[in-house]
Amino acid sequence: MPTAKTTVLKGDFTGSYEGSSYEQHPPTQGGEEGSHRMGSGPGHNVTRRQNLAPPDNVLNSAACAVCGDRASGNFFGATVCLPCKSFFIRCTKDGEPAVQKQCNGCCDVSKELRNRCQFCRFQRCLLIGMTRKEKPMVVHAAEGQELCRVCGDLANGVHFGIFTCEGCKKFFRRGLKEHKSYVCRGAHDCQLNPRNRNNCRACRFWKCAAVGMSRDAIKMGRPRKTFFQSKTDEDQAGLPPSYFHHKQSNTTPPTQLTALLDNKTPQRSLNRSPHRRSPTDEVRYPVCVPHLQLHPEKPISFYQWATRSESCSAGLLGSEPPCVASEDVGRSQSLPNVQTMPMIVPLGSVQSASHFSAQIGENRTFTSSNPYSSLFRSSAPAVTQLQPLPVSLRLNTDASTHSVKKYKGSKPPAPDAPDHFVSTRLCDQTSWAPPASRDFHAERLSLMSSVNDRVVRGRDIDGALDLSVRTNVAPSRKNGVCPPSYNGESPRVYSMQPCSQEDVVSLLRATTTTERVVSEQGAFDDVERGIKISRMDSDSVHDENTRSSGGPGWTVSHRPITEATRQFVAHSDGPEDLSATDKLPQGSALRQNYRLCENVSETGNVSLSSLSSMHINSPCQSYYQWTSTKDKKDLFEASSWKVPTTLVPSLHPEMSASISLNSGLGINRASSETLRTEECTEINYFDSMRKLSRDVLMSEHKTITLNNQNAQYTSEHFPSIPQHCPGSLRQEKVIPSDNCHSIPSEHSQQLRYQLRGEKQSTITPRNNAPFVKEDEIRALNDIADIMHAVIETSERQKTTLNPQETPTHSTIQIPEELTQTKLGFNLVKLREYWDKTLKLLNVPAPVDGDFEIPDIFRFIAKEDVTSYEEIKKITSKKLDVDSNRPDGLWLCREEEQNWKCLQTHMPRNVRGENRFPFALPGVAPIDRDMTVD
DNA sequence: GGGAAAAGGTCATAAG
DNA sequence: CTTATGACCTTTTCCC
Numbered sequence: 013m014p015t016a017k018t019t020v021l022k023g024d025f026t027g028s029y030e031g032s033s034y035e036q037h038p039p040t041q042g043g044e045e046g047s048h049r050m051g052s053g054p055g056h057n058v059t060r061r062q063n064l065a066p067p068d069n070v071l072n073s074a075a076c077a078v079c080g081d082r083a084s085g086n087f088f089g090a091t092v093c094l095p096c097k098s099f100f101i102r103c104t105k106d107g108e109p110a111v112q113k114q115c116n117g118c119c120d121v122s123k124e125l126r127n128r129c130q131f132c133r134f135q136r137c138l139l140i141g142m143t144r145k146e147k148p149m150v151v152h153a154a155e156g157q158e159l160c161r162v163c164g165d166l167a168n169g170v171h172f173g174i175f176t177c178e179g180c181k182k183f184f185r186r187g188l189k190e191h192k193s194y195v196c197r198g199a200h201d202c203q204l205n206p207r208n209r210n211n212c213r214a215c216r217f218w219k220c221a222a223v224g225m226s227r228d229a230i231k232m233g234r235p236r237k238t239f240f241q242s243k244t245d246e247d248q249a250g251l252p253p254s255y256f257h258h259k260q261s262n263t264t265p266p267t268q269l270t271a272l273l274d275n276k277t278p279q280r281s282l283n284r285s286p287h288r289r290s291p292t293d294e295v296r297y298p299v300c301v302p303h304l305q306l307h308p309e310k311p312i313s314f315y316q317w318a319t320r321s322e323s324c325s326a327g328l329l330g331s332e333p334p335c336v337a338s339e340d341v342g343r344s345q346s347l348p349n350v351q352t353m354p355m356i357v358p359l360g361s362v363q364s365a366s367h368f369s370a371q372i373g374e375n376r377t378f379t380s381s382n383p384y385s386s387l388f389r390s391s392a393p394a395v396t397q398l399q400p401l402p403v404s405l406r407l408n409t410d411a412s413t414h415s416v417k418k419y420k421g422s423k424p425p426a427p428d429a430p431d432h433f434v435s436t437r438l439c440d441q442t443s444w445a446p447p448a449s450r451d452f453h454a455e456r457l458s459l460m461s462s463v464n465d466r467v468v469r470g471r472d473i474d475g476a477l478d479l480s481v482r483t484n485v486a487p488s489r490k491n492g493v494c495p496p497s498y499n500g501e502s503p504r505v506y507s508m509q510p511c512s513q514e515d516v517v518s519l520l521r522a523t524t525t526t527e528r529v530v531s532e533q534g535a536f537d538d539v540e541r542g543i544k545i546s547r548m549d550s551d552s553v554h555d556e557n558t559r560s561s562g563g564p565g566w567t568v569s570h571r572p573i574t575e576a577t578r579q580f581v582a583h584s585d586g587p588e589d590l591s592a593t594d595k596l597p598q599g600s601a602l603r604q605n606y607r608l609c610e611n612v613s614e615t616g617n618v619s620l621s622s623l624s625s626m627h628i629n630s631p632c633q634s635y636y637q638w639t640s641t642k643d644k645k646d647l648f649e650a651s652s653w654k655v656p657t658t659l660v661p662s663l664h665p666e667m668s669a670s671i672s673l674n675s676g677l678g679i680n681r682a683s684s685e686t687l688r689t690e691e692c693t694e695i696n697y698f699d700s701m702r703k704l705s706r707d708v709l710m711s712e713h714k715t716i717t718l719n720n721q722n723a724q725y726t727s728e729h730f731p732s733i734p735q736h737c738p739g740s741l742r743q744e745k746v747i748p749s750d751n752c753h754s755i756p757s758e759h760s761q762q763l764r765y766q767l768r769g770e771k772q773s774t775i776t777p778r779n780n781a782p783f784v785k786e787d788e789i790r791a792l793n794d795i796a797d798i799m800h801a802v803i804e805t806s807e808r809q810k811t812t813l814n815p816q817e818t819p820t821h822s823t824i825q826i827p828e829e830l831t832q833t834k835l836g837f838n839l840v841k842l843r844e845y846w847d848k849t850l851k852l853l854n855v856p857a858p859v860d861g862d863f864e865i866p867d868i869f870r871f872i873a874k875e876d877v878t879s880y881e882e883i884k885k886i887t888s889k890k891l892d893v894d895s896n897r898p899d900g901l902w903l904c905r906e907e908e909q910n911w912k913c914l915q916t917h918m919p920r921n922v923r924g925e926n927r928f929p930f931a932l933p934g935v936a937p938i939d940r941d942m943t944v945d
Numbered sequence: 946g947g948g949a950a951a952a953g954g955t956c957a958t959a960a961g
Numbered sequence: 962c963t964t965a966t967g968a969c970c971t972t973t974t975c976c977c
Binding site for chain 3: 168177178179180181182183186210213231
C-alpha cells in the first residue's frame with residue numbers, strides 16, 4: 013500500500029534532527045576545510061518533512077521577504093525571489109559573508125535598489141530568518157543506536173557490511189554503480205563528518221571503502237540465529253558491535269573494530285589470528301574492518317580487498333594507486349614480496365591498516381601518501397639553477413576539437429563542415445559553422461607556415477609529420493572564451509616549440525576540462541565519444557573498443573582499435589587478450605605496463621610517443637606518477653616548469669633535448685638520445701635517429717619504461733638501481749648515470765604471465781611476430797636512408813639559396829601539397845609525396861591502392877614484396893574509403909564512426925566538485941563566471 | 946510461508 | 962535549467 017506522498021516545503025528546516033540524539037551545534041565560523049560543497053539535497057533535513065507548502069496561488073502572489081519582488085518560493089527558510097536566493101547563496105557559500113558595512117545599515121533593499129548595498133541586503137536576509145541549516149559536525153548515538161562508520165551520522169542499519177547512514181549507503185552504491193572516479197582537491201585527507209561529508213566525494217568514497225563497505229560484504233536477508241548464539245565474547249571481538257545489541261546491552265566493551273574505529277585501546281587481545289578460528293565458529297557475516305575483511309578460513313589482505321573488481325571498477329584505485337603487484341605474484345620467490353611492499357592508504361588510516369596488516373601476519377608498511385611522489389623534490393637542489401623548460405606539449409587536433417566541443421556545450425560541427433577535424437578550431441566559436449568570411453585554407457597555410465621551420469623537426473622516423481605539427485591549444489573554456497594566453501586571432505601552436513608557463517597552464521586548463529568530464533562522468537560515456545585525456549594513473553576510460561595512448565598527463569588521444577590492431581598485438585609481445593588488463597589492479601604499474609602493450613594504433617604501429625617527448629625534458633619523471641590532482645599541483649609548484657640546468661646544460665632552444673624513436677615494430681623498444689645545442693643539426697638529428705633505430709633493434713635488453721610504482725620491484729630485482737631512481741628508467745639516456753639501468757623486458761613479461769596465471773613458455777616475445785629481426789633492421793636502415801636522401805635533397809636546395817635567406821634552424825620545408833590536405837595526411841597527396849621519395853631512392857613504390865606508411869616501411873625491405881597488394885595481403889589491413897565523409901575521404905571506417913559518434917553525442921554541462929581548476933602557481937584561478945552570454 | 950533486514954528504486958529538494 | 966543528495970518506499974534475499 014503506497015503511502016501518500018508528502019510535499020516538502022522548500023527551505024523549511026524546522027524539525028531537523030528532532031527526536032534524535034544529535035547535539036545541536038552552532039555553525040562554525042569561517043567554514044570548514046574545503047570551501048567546496050556539493051548540493052546536498054535534502055540531506056540537511058533529517059526528519060521527514062511536513063506537507064507545509066502553501067498553495068501555489070499563495071506562493072505566486074507572495075512577495076520576496078527581502079526585496080519585495082515576486083517570490084519564487086521558500087528558500088533557506090524564507091519566501092524570497094530567485095535573485096535574493098542566489099544572493100544568499102553567494103553570501104554564505106564559503107562560510108561567513110565577506111560583505112562589509114559601508115553604510116548606516118538602513119539602506120533600501122527593494123527590488124530596484126537591492127543591488128546597491130550587499131550588507132543591508134544580507135542583513136535583511138538574516139532578519140527574515142534565512143539560514144543554511146547544516147548537520148552537526150558531531151553526532152552522539154543514543155542507546156541502541158549506531159553511528160555511520162563513514163561520516164559519523166546516525167546509522168540506520170548495516171549497508172554493504174558496515175553500519176552507515178542512509179546517505180553514505182546511497183553514496184557508496186552510486187559510486188559503485190556509476191563507476192564514478194572522484195578526485196580529491198585536497199590531499200586525500202579530508203575529514204568527514206555529517207556536515208561536510210558532501211564536501212569531498214573522493215575522500216568520502218575512500219572512507220566508505222576504507223571502513224570496509226563492499227559488495228562482497230552484503231548480507232541479504234535475515235541473519236542466522238546462531239550468529240548471535242554461538243559467539244563468545246572473544247569471538248565477538250571482531251564483529252560489528254551493533255549485532256550484539258540484539259543480545260546484550262550496549263555496554264559492550266570496545267571491540268577490535270570499534271577500538272580501531274574509535275581509536276581506543278581494545279580490551280581484548282588484538283593479536284589473535286583469524287586463522288585460529290575454529291571452523292565451527294561460523295561467521296556468516298563478513299567481518300568488516302578497516303582495510304581488511306577478515307574471514308575465518310581465508311583472510312584477505314588489503315591488497316586483495318583493494319583489487320576486487322568493484323573496487324577497481326569504482327575507480328577507487330585509480331585516484332591513488334596503492335599497490336604494484338598482485339598477491340599471486342608475491343608468492344613467487346623470484347618476484348617482489350608484496351606482503352612487505354609499502355601500501356598507500358588514505359590519510360588517517362595508516363595506524364589501523366598497519367594494525368590489521370600485522371594481525372593477519374603481514375609485514376607491510378603503510379603510508380598515507382605516495383612515497384614516490386616526492387622523489388622529485390628530493391632532487392630539488394638543482395632547482396636553484398633553473399631555466400625555462402622548452403616544453404613540448406601535444407594535443408591531437410581532433411581530440412582537442414572534441415574537447416572544445418564538449419566543454420563548449422555547443423553543437424558539433426555541421427556534417428558538411430569541411431575538414432572538420434582541423435577547421436573546427438577555426439570555426440565560429442558558438443555555432444561551429446564555418447564562417448564565410450574566413451579562408452580556412454589560407455589560415456591553415458599560414459599556421460603551417462608559421463611553424464614550418466619547426467615542423468620539420470617533428471618529422472618522424474618514418475617521414476610522417478609528427479602529430480604535434482597539428483597541435484594547437486583549443487580555444488577552450490565554455491562559450492568560446494579562450495584561455496588567457498590565447499589571443500583569439502590564430503590557433504596557438506604548441507609544437508616542438510618552447511612554451512611559457514602560461515602557455516602550459518592554458519593548455520592544462522583546456523585539457524583538464526575534458527579530464528574533469530572524463531573523471532566525473534565516468535569512463536563509459538566517453539568511450540562512446542572515443543575521447544580520453546590519458547593519465548597514467550587513470551584507467552577511467554577503458555573499453556575494448558577504445559584505446560588511448562598513455563601520456564604524461566595531457567595527451568588527448570583518440571585511437572580506436574581495429575582488428576588489425578588486435579592481430580598485431582596478438583603477434584607481438586603484447587597480451588593476446590586486450591581485455592586482460594581488466595584483471596589487473598587498476599592504477600597499478602603492471603596495468604600501466606600492460607597498457608603500453610595496448611598502446612597500439614590502428615595502423616598496427618605501437619605508439620611510444622607518449623613516452624618520448626615531454627617526460628624526458630621534464631625536470632623529473634614525476635609526470636608518470638601523477639596520482640592525484642594534488643600531485644600535479646605539487647609538481648607544478650615544485651618544478652615551476654623549469655628544468656635544472658645541471659641536468660640539461662645545453663638544450664636547444666627549440667628542439668628540446670631529446671630525440672626519441674618509436675620503433676613501430678614492437679613494444680618495449682625505445683631509445684632516446686640527447687643532443688646538445690651544437691649538435692642540433694638535421695644531419696645529426698637523423699644520424700641519431702638512425703643510430704637509435706639500430707640501437708632499439710640490436711639491444712639485447714629492450715628498455716621498458718617503468719614508473720615509480722615499480723620502484724619497489726626494481727630495487728628488489730635490480731639492486732644496482734636505486735629505489736629512488738625517479739620515473740622512467742629510460743632516463744638513463746637523458747641523464748646518464750651509473751645508477752640507472754634498463755630493465756630487461758623479460759621480467760616484465762614474466763610478471764605478466766604470472767599475473768595472468770598462465771604458464772610462461774619461453775621468453776621470446778617476438779616468436780610469433782610477423783617479422784624477423786633482420787627484416788626490421790633492414791627496414792629501419794632503409795628508413796634512415798630515406799631520411800638521409802631527404803636531407804641531401806634539402807642540402808642541395810640550401811646551396812641554391814641565398815645564404816642570408818637560409819633559415820638558420822631548418823631547411824626542409826613541408827611540401828605544400830601536404831599542407832593543403834586534411835591534417836596533412838591526405839592519402840593521395842601523401843602517396844604522391846612518398847612516391848617521389850621512393851623514386852628518388854630507387855625503391856619500388858606501391859603500385860595501387862591506399863597504403864599506410866608504417867606498412868610500407870615494414871615491408872619495404874622484404875624482397876618478396878613487390879607490390880602494395882602483397883603488403884595488404886600480409887597485413888590484412890583494410891582502409892575503407894567512404895563517400896559519406898564530408899569531404900568524401902574517410903581515412904578508415906573508424907574515422908567515419910567517430911564522425912557519426914561526434915554528431916550523436918552532445919556534450920554535457922558538468923558541475924560538481926570536480927570542477928576545475930585548482931589554483932595554479934602564478935596564475936589566477938579561472939573565473940568560473942567567465943562566460944559569454 | 947512469514948519475518949527480518951538490507952538492497953535497490955523513487956523523487957523532492959538543495960544548490961549551483 | 963542541471964545535478965547530487967538522501968529520506969522514504971519497494972523489492973529482494975535469506976533464515977526459521
